Amino acid sequence: MKNPFIAVFLLLTGCLGYHVGPVKPSVLRDVHGIAVPTFENKTLLPRVEVLITDSVIKQLQQDGTYQITNEDQADATLSGEISRIARTPARSVRGNVLATTEFALTLSVKYTLTGKNGEQLAGGNEATGTTSFFVSSDVTTDERQALPLATEDLATRLVSQISEGW
Numbered sequence: 202m203k204n205p206f207i208a209v210f211l212l213l214t215g216c217l218g219y220h221v222g223p224v225k226p227s228v229l230r231d232v233h234g235i236a237v238p239t240f241e242n243k244t245l246l247p248r249v250e251v252l253i254t255d256s257v258i259k260q261l262q263q264d265g266t267y268q269i270t271n272e273d274q275a276d277a278t279l280s281g282e283i284s285r286i287a288r289t290p291a292r293s294v295r296g297n298v299l300a301t302t303e304f305a306l307t308l309s310v311k312y313t314l315t316g317k318n319g320e321q322l323a324g325g326n327e328a329t330g331t332t333s334f335f336v337s338s339d340v341t342t343d344e345r346q347a348l349p350l351a352t353e354d355l356a357t358r359l360v361s362q363i364s365e366g367w
Contacts, residue, residue: 228322229277229314229363235267236275240310241282250283253310253352257281260356266364277322278315279363284327285309288344291333306344306351307331314363326362330355 237258242250257279258269272278285307292303308330314323331354334347 232276232316232322233268234270234275235261235314236270236272236278237261238272238278238280243282243284244286246286249286249348252348253283253308253355254281256352256356257359260360264360264364276317279312280315281310281312283308284311301336303333303335304340304344305331305333306347308351308355310355310359312359323363328355328359328362330358
């Protein structure tokens with residue numbers, strides 16, 4: 202280049218729009234701490250609410266956008282309702298469509314994020330987590346072993362919706 206100052210100027214101005222740190226949705230800009238009480242279980246699978254709530258809390262901590270606090274100190278409360286757990290056939294045995302070799306496991310949680318004053322910051326949203334598992338002699342045990350994987354996927358999607366706004 203003929204003028205090195207132009208190259209340096211273009212190099213430095215090319216990154217003006219970037220910034221480091223979390224990018225919260227504008228509605229949640231004043232939210233720093235979130236309380237996460239145990240989700241409500243509307244399914245027939247017992248004790249799954251603790252597993253899902255724990256996974257969401259761990260994912261929020263890993264994300265780092267919000268701090269997990271108790272309800273007294275929180276700027277918002279994340280309430281959830283486990284609405285559906287479905288196991289659907291994904292692959293069948295060749296030559297016998299009634300025998301399944303692989304299932305898809307899907308979890309759905311409806312959640313709301315409520316501010317201190319009771320206003321709904323993010324509501325009516327639903328997050329879904331999925332995984333697949335192969336069938337052995339005991340389908341129930343196989344499903345129980347696949348449940349944490351679907352829960353992690355669900356937690357990742359739910360936290361992404363809250364921290365990034367989509």
